Amino acid sequence: MNIGDRVRLLHDHMEGVVVKIQGNIAEVEIEEGFIIPVAANELVLIAKEENQYFDTTPPKASKSAKESSGSKEAGQRQQGGDKSPLYSYKGLYLAFIPTNDRLYQLYLINNTDWTTPYAVSKEQNGNHMGVAGGVLGARQYARLDEVNIEQFDSWGIYYFQVLFFRQGYYTLPHPLLRKLQFRASTFFKALQMAPILDKEGYVFQLDKDFQWKATEWEASRPMDAQQIIHSLLKQDQAEQSKIAVEVPEYEVDLHIEKLLPNHKGMSPDAIFAYQLDVFERKLDAAIASGMSEIIFIHGVGNGKLRDAIQKRAGRHPQVEFFQDAHKEKFGYGATLIKLKSK
Template sequence: MKYKLGDFVRFVDEKMEGYVTRIIDEQMIGVTGEDDFEIPVLASKVTFVHGHAKLVGDEEEAEVAQVTIPAGEFKGKGVHVAVVPDQRANSVVHLHVLNETSYQLLASVSTEQNKQYKGEYAGIVEPRSHAKVYSAKLADLQLWPKLIFQVLFHTKQNQPVLAPLNITEQFKAKDFSGTKKLVPFINQLGWMIQLDEPELVIDAQKLKESFFKPAEEKQEVAKPKAEIDLHIEKLRDDYQFLSSSEMLNIQLSNFKHALDAAIVHQMPDITFIHGTGNGILKHELHKLLSKNNKVQTFMDARKEKFGYGATKVVLK
């Protein structure tokens, strides 16, 4: 198949043109025009529009810029999957391996569906750069295959040898429920999922053991309220004297404590009121929630009551 998602094509036999928004099989593609209606068509019945601008983010046509890493600023963490909508065919999203580290990444991306495997990308992702590795329709999220990311870290500098990453992701709707933010190096709004971040896991055994401690050792875990207000003025009286980072740490600490307590008491759900503001607190909450294996899903709480300033968490 010579066409890719997002390619701009023109019909051979009709005065129509649009973007490729679906690869149906080796002979058929779906093309969406200005009316947002997708038309199935034989690939042989369309042609590229010569001179049409290349799609933003098409790394196959771009040269990777060489990055000079300043001494003393070597960064060892920051491997993400960045998901950004196509700027012209909005129904299509492109997945990038985003490298915020100072390591050179040797990356391989494969898909697995019904025990059928397919290599999608293999290459080098330079420090502080990105590479497009996969494209799909966001509306077909439930049909996406599992994506297998394998990453080796390489550098000529005197730095520790990191263990390779081997991560399988089955993307779900909750991965895209948070607010989009500006993705570094791509300079488009999108979602970011960090691959080199340890999964937040509740140690069930330690939690269980705590219930069998002697009474003098056992710590009572109070059941939290159904709605937790994380506005800093609700948490500290001296908030005027705190820096932004100190405020954020206090808010995140209260969030983690309330979430753990809700899990212990087997609450069905809990709502965190974070406000709108600059969106940093909401982003940090959603990042932690997406890594917690006790969270079933999360979403904006009742908009008629909270607007977009609260997140409802449904627990397993």
């Protein structure tokens, strides 16, 4: 069950749209503005076939936006939202669906009743490039990109811009703007079924905290460049002042079962990327907090993780030297990194 899904109460005749999920409780909008909390096991999804047969709600598209663009059916589907007394406002998702152990397809999923023009770009090594753009009808998806999990650290920063449209009168929302840089520490915890696609992958909701209702639009006025720069600098300084450095433990165990008890289903490449991400974050925290040294327990195995850690330590400007740590205790399964004093 996902945000934007149309559901029916199991022991009632009421239907609604899921607007929030917290644990085993879903908040369901059964009338415009009237929301009730319901246990998840008391809800059933309204089947696509039922919507299409009775024509009571906008049907969920089984085709991608690219496959159905320009068709008469697609045009009718985009206009169908006005027929329903309830409108699904939220439910924009990103889904990374595996093709194999290395390659993942990135999809944009519109599990709402909006028609959503979108543009996606990304920044890599200081260069900005377009990735995809188009229009998604209600309950449609579009493939955006293909990524390699072995190159996780070089995916770059994704930028998403989304507009919202529907036929008839409605409150005009502001555009949805999101900037995402994925970290292994959170990425591999997002495994679930992707809405519309009905495939397992790593899924992220783009509009989770988005306030879709519009505020007052300000009248156009001349912009003062110096005032804008001053405001941005002040905001950046305020953000920096909020950063608190957490002192890491002296011995950091990088075995995956210690980092992620629930790691079933992760490929070896995904596990390796996650371990390296933890290593880099803990090393940065040790440097920032003023530690003189830190030990990383990586085990022996095939030596791939050990080699990667020592390679990164060897070229880090804040590392004085590294060596195998306490051979009598760890054998060759741990590395001590001595940090330069500030």
